Amino acid sequence: MTPFMSANLRDIAETVAPRSGWDFSRMKAERDPGPWDYNDVVRRFLRPTSQVLDIGTGGGERFLAMADAFAFGLGLDLDPEMIRAAVNNRPSELSGRMSFAVMAAQPLAVRSGAFDLILNRHAPFAVTEVMRVLRPGGSFITQQIGCHNMQNIFEAFGWASSGAFWEKRRRQQRYETNAVELAAEAFRHAGGTVVTLGTYDVGYYVHDLASLLFWLQSVPLPEPFTIDRHEPAVRSLIERYQTPRGIASNEHRDLLIVQRSKGPEGNHHTFDLLADGAQDSRGARYAGRRVSHQ
């Protein structure tokens, strides 16, 4: 019997704490080398003067970690819990230049042309809104989860694929597709220049069962994970995919970088980023809706 199989899954499941914000740092896993790292890509676009929007920021964990490299940041998320976590995660010395607000990716209640850089990692976006809110010459970077991500896990659970799940969810939410090739085409139609369109699909190894169970209970999946219901699927995964490096799966990611062409007005900077009529105080009325901009 291997160390993985001898484990009492239920005992381990009981020790797995819920995710806080969008923090996956407790997961013990490794991936084979890929052609890019999201944080490194973003850092190449950041300037000390940049005003940056992060759509679907979660608990702002990644966004806050990059705040040393730009002037002002606004992180948006549809989920008030996430914005609460982001505000809690924000060190007090950043409160003057890192703001967070509950807001959907569409429509964006922010001024047209206000941002030098728009970020979007593993979250929805709307092409027309991104193009409107980007200043002429500004860039948009999105990394999306590829359609075959963790494919063997989806199959072990009897689900088709990550891609099929996310496409269905986007349609229900009336968002455009997350498929980067189609989004790239839509950006070109809207006057954007596609700077980068890339994909990687590399080996990914989850080192222990607590990390696997944490992932299963923390990411959106076709049905909520419970050990009662899914123990046989977890056991079959372990049996089939355990390796000396851990449970083997794959990480599939897509990357799209678009630049809005420079208009006749050229580059401009403003710290007045909110839509007309908005106030930057907590709970201010803001583009016709009540939002918490903190």
Ligand SMILES: C[S@@+](CC[C@H](N)C(=O)[O-])C[C@H]1O[C@@H](n2cnc3c(N)ncnc32)[C@H](O)[C@@H]1O
């Ligand atoms: C997978 S998490 C990614 C969080 C963060 N970008 C990161 O990479 O760590 C996706 C986030 O998008 C948010 N989200 C989902 N639908 C959204 C929408 N329509 N508008 C804005 N945010 C949304 C979720 O609440 C969640 O916090």
